[in-house]
Amino acid sequence: MQPRAVDAAGVAHDLAGADARIVSLVPSITETLFALGLERQIVGRTGFCVHPHDKVRAVSKVGGTKAVKLDAIRALHPTHLIVNVDENERDTVEQLRAFVPHIVVTHPQTPRDNLALYALLGAIFGREEDARRLAAALEARLQEAAAHSFAAQNVLYLIWREPWMTVARDTYIAAMLRLVSWRTLPDVQGGIKGAARYPAIGFDDAPWLGEIDRVLLASEPYRFTPAHRDALARDPRMAGKRIELIDGEMTSWYGVRAIDGIGYLLRQAAAA
Template sequence: MHTRAVDAAGVAHEPAGAAARIVSLVPSITELLFALGLDRRIVGRTGFCVHPRDKVREVRKVGGTKAVNLAAIRALRPTHLIVNIDENEHDTVEQLRTFVPHIVVTHPRTPQDNLALYTLLGAIFDRAQEAQRLCETLEARLHEAAAHAFSPQSVLYLIWREPWMTVARDTYISAMLRLVNWHTLPDVQGGAAGAARYPMLEFDTAPWLAQVDRILLSSEPYRFTQVHCDALKRDSRLAGKRIELIDGEMVSWYGVRAIEGIAYLLRRAGAA
């Protein structure tokens, strides 16, 4: 008797069987599906699904994570569509629900949530052993991070400019950074009334800016470069703060990338 796997929307999924045809609308999940050995079952992905580079180029693009080509997905006759609560539009998913038999909803909020994500997809797509191996590797990374005593740092993690945008503390990004004792400012929760998960800010009107030790410019979704970094270093309002670029994929991509991402943060925080 098979145990049904329950996704982030509370929907229980039966094992998919060998004839599964998967479309992924989540770049980090696409990478995870390949890591689970599901190459032959992946029939569609977004243009932002770029890893693993040598394999995704063989998979048809179906638009972006938000601008989804519904007709392209319909033509692929998927049995399963994988989406994420933060990355994909609810209305789009509801339209897809009219012709895709199984929609698997994901919503990891912390690095530890990847353990359940591996297990969920492993159970649905008959990759339980592969999922278990990933769980063991991730757990080892988490233990490694917990074994270090990092000096606390208050950080401003910038994801956009014009307007400047950052992350709330209940985001996956903020949870990843806490593994090395880096705490994001402002100290807000995106789930709170009136608050945003990715709040805008102005350097002139942010009273907490004085508490920031380090400013991290992410490579995605906005591609910050050394030019932006150098410009901020010349900004008198940010005098005395450490300002540096950071690989956004390593911090914001969940799935199998979390394993490499934690190692990356350990190096950045001086553990290795």
């Protein structure tokens, strides 16, 4: 008997048929489904699912990762819906259960967790060989990162302004940064889910700010620009700190993007 694939919610999934109709509410998962060769079975995606550029344009949009259009999904008659613990709202997912037969929950928390993600999607959709190919590429990247020795640095990774927001230590982003010995400050743990995983911070009462070596301004979810970087560099509280823009897709997108993302971080750290 074909072994069943177990998702992040502990739900076991049988092998999907060739007529599976997939809606993905997770941008990085959408990109990964294409990398697994499932182009003909992807029928819906969010407006934030923008990769691969030349292929997603043919796939119907069903709203955003949180502002999901239930009727748009219903009209597509999906057999499978792919969601993520951090990116999608539980209440929305529960409403979708009423008419989507199979909901696959994902929740990679470290770069290595992508190996299980590849295997899960490959097993459900009959793309085991493609999943093994991605796994081999990721393993090579992880080994490359482990072979390097970078000087430890404390970083402030900013994802939003007004208010300023950063990432907790138990996020996927923080785990990616640790591959190149970049440790996120402040030292907070956010738990399984919640706003504390992406806390709002201030600079006036922040004793840890003096320990920061570099400030990273991510390109998403807030699109920081050179103007934001230059303005922050003029802030006297940032004196002596390296302030730079960083590609948020490379640090926060899991799935197939992790392969290139690790390489990107290795280059960033080597250029320091």
